[in-house]
Amino acid sequence: MTETRRPNPWNLLAWLYLAVLFLRELVLSAWDVILTTLSPRLAVNPAILAVPLDLRSDAGITLLADLITLTPGTTAIHVSEDRRTLFIHSINAASPEAVVAGIKSGFETAVRRVLP
Template structure:
């Protein structure tokens, strides 16, 4: 069990103890107990060997909102490409080097890039940390994918480190 999971479990235990002390078994008492536990764990964060789990939760929420914004912007780009009178696209493959280290970080990055319209990760060279990406329109998509990759990498590093 990771140490972040221990902090979350400790927070749940505090919330349940809070419910025992108030002799009320409802959602409002649990939420207030969880909030009290959250503040308690935040106050004691220097005694834990890892960082406070609230920072990780905030980083995950940022990553989700970043993905949603990139999904919307790339969907608009694909809609513009498809609704043109003449489809003038130049598909191609390019490679992207990543600074991420663990397997699941690279897998998450490739999934996030693949889920954005107009680009698909077709191969991952784990040894060299290289993603091979097929883009719908190389001149437009390559710059956007590189920009999105940089944003996603930074957000993933916030979550994992």
């Protein structure tokens, strides 16, 4: 589902929502990485995933990649030449579809509210 709201870089509430979302994801991911690394079995499912992008601006794609990279357990690796796919590494992608869906419905949707 595509968000129809027009991006507005001056929308302070949208930026605040993005900041709160990032802080929430930061805490949850950090906790997940801590539990994963301290687990005696170290059950991880690392994967490189392709996230299709609805963002089109360099600023929007860069912000999304930065948010993903700053979140523990994930790293943005590459943006395709046509800027339609962001490749990421996830330390624990037991369900790759869920990881991609989470990024699209969380970070990407929030970024699209402030940047095209």
